[in-house]
Amino acid sequence: MPVNGWDAETAVIGLGAWGSAALWQLARRGADVIGVDRFAPGHAWGASHGGSRMFRITCLEHPDLVPLARRSAQLWRALEHDSGEELFVRSGGLLIGPPDGPITGGTLRAAEAHGIEVEILSADELGERYPLHAAVPRGHIGVREPGAGIVRPEASVRAAVALARSAGARVLTGSRVTDLVAVPGGVEVVTATGTLRVRRAIVTVGAWLSTLLPRLPLETVRMPICWFRPATGTGGDGGDDSAGSRDSAGGKDFGLDRFPVFMREAGGGQVLWGNGRENGHDVKLGLEYGGGGFRPMDPEDTDRSVGAEDWTELARLLAVCVPGLDPVPARVAVGLFSRTPDGQFVIGSPDGDPRLIVAGGCNAHGGKHALGIGEALADLATGGETRMPLDFAHADRFPA
Ligand SMILES: Cc1cc2nc3c(=O)[nH]c(=O)nc-3n(C[C@H](O)[C@H](O)[C@H](O)COP(=O)(O)OP(=O)(O)OC[C@H]3O[C@@H](n4cnc5c(N)ncnc54)[C@H](O)[C@@H]3O)c2cc1C
Structure with missing residues (x-):
């Protein structure tokens, strides 16, 4: 009225x-x-x-984002309280790469500047604690942020x-x-x-x-999101969507506890990101800056179809970085966002x-x-x- x-x-x-x-x-x-x-x-x-979306306080993108992330974490608690739903899974997160790389180096700088709790793991320690990241090259590190996680x-x-x-x-x-x-x-x-x-x-x-x-x-950009299942005999039969399910044969478990949300520098400027099985979803992965990454798109175009070009490069990288996943995604979706210069x-x-x-x-x-x-x-x-x-x-x- x-x-x-x-x-x-x-x-x-x-x-x-x-x-x-x-x-x-x-x-x-x-x-x-x-x-x-x-x-x-x-x-x-x-x-x-x-x-899911990766949540972390160690914002590499701009120092002034840290207070915003901290406040958001508090407000997620309020939203969870008021709605009675779990909306933020505080599983911890991993930022992986060379110590002076943009992701790990940026994370360490943000952690130091803002007093954010992080733990530095050598490649060996990372592989021991998170066997699905065992293929990380020697000399690279994992920065674990316990306050990170995923929001739904x-x-x-x-x-x-x-x-x-x-x-x-x-x-x-x-x-x-x-x-x-x-x-x-x-x-x-x-x-x-x-x-x-x-x-x-x-x-x-x-x-x-x-x-x-x-x-x-602003430019509108399209980004594919892919979900993968463990290859047969390595981490499940691909038919069990339950988070944390473990394959007794291969012992590879792609649940969020063993494969928490991560970003990983994969060489050549490529960044692999994703998280383990969660809330009925398969292992979620994506790739930035490389083939199959961002593509400009008219937001009024309703075509959200996907093709092999959306995941081929990602699948190639997975074979090297996270062996044990079926290289053909079980599902692919498209997200649209806007980007500034x-x-x-x-x-x-x-x-x-x-x-x-x-x-x-x-x-x-x-x-x-x-x-x-x-x-x-x-x-x-x-x-x-x-x-x-x-x-x-x-x-x-x-x-x-
Ligand atoms: C693939 C992908 C992965 C990402 N990963 C991460 C991550 O790991 N961590 C992270 O922090 N962020 C991540 N992001 C970014 C994050 O998802 C977005 O910043 C966040 O969802 C905010 O979206 P938004 O509200 O701006 O846009 P949207 O969710 O797109 O909302 C815009 C809304 O406007 C409505 N709308 C549009 N035009 C009109 C109109 N003319 N009239 C009325 N309504 C209209 C739409 O229907 C829509 O509901 C990712 C984004 C993508 C696409």
Whole structure:
């Protein structure tokens, strides 16, 4: 019901990991908020699907991300408490590579600078403790971060939206926003079925930011996610999806406890990432910077089909790095995200206009920060400021 001609104080447009968190934070403060999404919460068309996302505090991407990750970890506890669901599996995580490589070196620097607990394992120690990483070359190390783990994106999104609804937020799904029109004192949010008049809009449309706000220099990118099963006779018959199942013949166990979430420098600039069987999902793996990695894509293109080019290079690498998996994936999915020229997020109001608050450009590392970003967006919407150090992500940092 419009009040004084406004349908709500705030609209959150896009209810993926970031937008659902903002909606939850605003609703739990009693704010007058409406959430809008073109799909249903927890869908598989954008960035927030695939069962798991790596969570770590040792953020290599920017030093100011560490407080955001720490705050997100606290907020995940709150989301778990309020929803009664396990959404963050604190299994620990491994960053593997040469000691001075970008992943391990960056992790050690972040740990030292921010006092984050980590444990350094030699290649031999790593192989003893985590036999599935026994093929790590001598001279490489494993940095174990006990506070790392995986967050469950779909379940977290659904939980945040459900809690927001029960705290009074209105939610419109199946509503695609086609335009945002600045009007005196607010914004008109134009959808295919009508127009909402709100005082401000938080725009968290992920990969679709490049089409909804084309003035930001964002590129939409497609990234395959692959699930593998142990090869017959090495780690199970491929038919048992239960986390932690052990094959008595080969003794190879791809459960999360023995194959925790990891990133591993695999040479030639390639980074292998993934996690063991969890919550009914097979072993999840992906590859960055190499063949089968990122490819630009029009977010409005609904073709999410996959081909051998999405996993051939990954399968080749697995044979060397993690022997024991069937090289043909049991399942492949596609994730879409937006990327910025400098690899950092975009958070804030372009041109300083408080009617529009944008958060995007996750560059495929924003899942762990979702709840902290949601809180920061709620702060910006309600008080114009956040205590998170987000200047590095300023929306106006790009040359016109
Ligand atoms: C394959 C892959 C692996 C990743 N791995 C990690 C990881 O290990 N660790 C990590 O921290 N991060 C990771 N990330 C990044 C992380 O998943 C994202 O940062 C996070 O999910 C945030 O997504 P989002 O909310 O910005 O976008 P999305 O989840 O895509 O949400 C955007 C929402 O906007 C809606 N929308 C779009 N256009 C409109 C419109 N016009 N009108 C209304 N609604 C609209 C969409 O339907 C969608 O629900 C990964 C990303 C991918 C793709």
